[in-house]
Amino acid sequence: MRVGGRDTHAAWWSDDGVHYLDQRTIPATVTVGVARTVEDVAQAIEDMAVRGAPLIGVVAAYGLALAARRGDDLEVAFQRLLRTRPTAINLLRGLEAVRAVAPDPARMLEAARAHDRAEVAAAEAIGEHGLALLRCGSRVMTHCNAGWLAVQDWGTALAPIYRAARAGLAPFVYVSETRPRLQGARLTAWELGQEGIDHALIADGAAAHLLQRGQVDLVITGADRIARNGDAANKVGTYAKALAAKAHGIPFYIAAPLTTVDRATPTGADIPIEERSPDELLSAEGLDEAGEVRRVRLAPAGTPALNPAFDVTPHALITALITEVGVVPATGEGIAEAFQRAAGSPEAI
Numbered sequence: 001m002r003v004g005g006r007d008t009h010a011a012w013w014s015d016d017g018v019h020y021l022d023q024r025t026i027p028a029t030v031t032v033g034v035a036r037t038v039e040d041v042a043q044a045i046e047d048m049a050v051r052g053a054p055l056i057g058v059v060a061a062y063g064l065a066l067a068a069r070r071g072d073d074l075e076v077a078f079q080r081l082l083r084t085r086p087t088a089i090n091l092l093r094g095l096e097a098v099r100a101v102a103p104d105p106a107r108m109l110e111a112a113r114a115h116d117r118a119e120v121a122a123a124e125a126i127g128e129h130g131l132a133l134l135r136c137g138s139r140v141m142t143h144c145n146a147g148w149l150a151v152q153d154w155g156t157a158l159a160p161i162y163r164a165a166r167a168g169l170a171p172f173v174y175v176s177e178t179r180p181r182l183q184g185a186r187l188t189a190w191e192l193g194q195e196g197i198d199h200a201l202i203a204d205g206a207a208a209h210l211l212q213r214g215q216v217d218l219v220i221t222g223a224d225r226i227a228r229n230g231d232a233a234n235k236v237g238t239y240a241k242a243l244a245a246k247a248h249g250i251p252f253y254i255a256a257p258l259t260t261v262d263r264a265t266p267t268g269a270d271i272p273i274e275e276r277s278p279d280e281l282l283s284a285e286g287l288d289e290a291g292e293v294r295r296v297r298l299a300p301a302g303t304p305a306l307n308p309a310f311d312v313t314p315h316a317l318i319t320a321l322i323t324e325v326g327v328v329p330a331t332g333e334g335i336a337e338a339f340q341r342a343a344g345s346p347e348a349i
């Protein structure tokens with residue numbers, strides 16, 4: 001995708017380490033971070049300089065390859081990287097892909113690159129399959145950021161929208177701001193702006209109102225982990241949108257690669273939900289009128305706060321899953337069918 005008209009990736013390998021666009025500074029500035037050690041990679045993921053389920057899997061995969069090149073203890077490195085964020089299963093997928101060919105550093109780097117390419121290919125295919133769900137001028141609501149910053153080059157929820165824009169279908173996107181870290185306001189609005197796609201930012205609390213008023217044709221979000229029965233964990237606030245969409249007869253889709261499906265997790269109740277620091281709720285960062293980044297307190301000092309980072313949308317509220325092998329029901333049968341299709345394809349994961 002393009003930044004200032006130039007093709008850019010969200011993360012990439014080079015001889016001096018793992019490079020990434022630092023997602024904490026966008027949209028104020030676009031800066032490139034470099035992780036040269038496993039600890040650098042782990043901190044970039046924990047601090048959400050790098051975020052989004054497929055991207056953290058890709059970056060962790062490069063991190064393990066980095067560990068091999070440096071001669072680090074690979075099991076210690078694997079566990080350190082795995083501990084960074086508990087909900088997104090793609091993290092484990094990326095690490096496993098690289099560990100499978102350990103300990104040869106060259107083979108591990110090639111496995112990380114292959115994992116990266118496979119996630120990009122899956123995202124591109126999600127875009128093609130999801131395109132069939134859009135019409136000219138479709139009004140799509142999304143939540144958080146499931147665009148190319150979260151998955152190299154295409155994204156998941158945004159991939160059909162990018163496809164539709166290129167096909168001249170002029171989609172319109174409602175971007176919910178995504179408290180507390182504002183991935184919608186900061187990242188999705190920025191991505192869509194860079195691509196020239198019409199959009200409007202909405203407060204998270206405005207979503208049900210717009211769905212009730214018939215201003216939205218469909219909702220598409222990403223996911224961090226999909227259980228075997230089709231229940232899907234995604235950024236907190238997704239579940240509320242799915243409930244409201246169901247109440248008003250609006251289709252609600254989850255777009256995700258099969259690397260996000262965890263068949264070892266039976267239901268959404270079994271998905272670990274990351275709890276992040278209350279500080280993310282109690283203060284906020286933004287640009288002042290002089291363009292300087294400022295952090296300000298939002299709540300009275302000492303206010304107790306809870307900050308679950310994800311929630312689980314039960315499969316009964318999900319119209320279908322948009323995967324790289326097609327649009328399938330969000331059920332155990334639909335997921336089994338998707339894996340069968342993937343096994344039959346030469347690009348199968």
Ligand code: MRU
Nearest residue numbers: 051052053146150156222223235
């Ligand atoms: O906490 P984040 O910003 O990493 O959460 C990201 C999301 O919830 C995304 O919707 C999800 O990872 C899918 S990304 C294609």
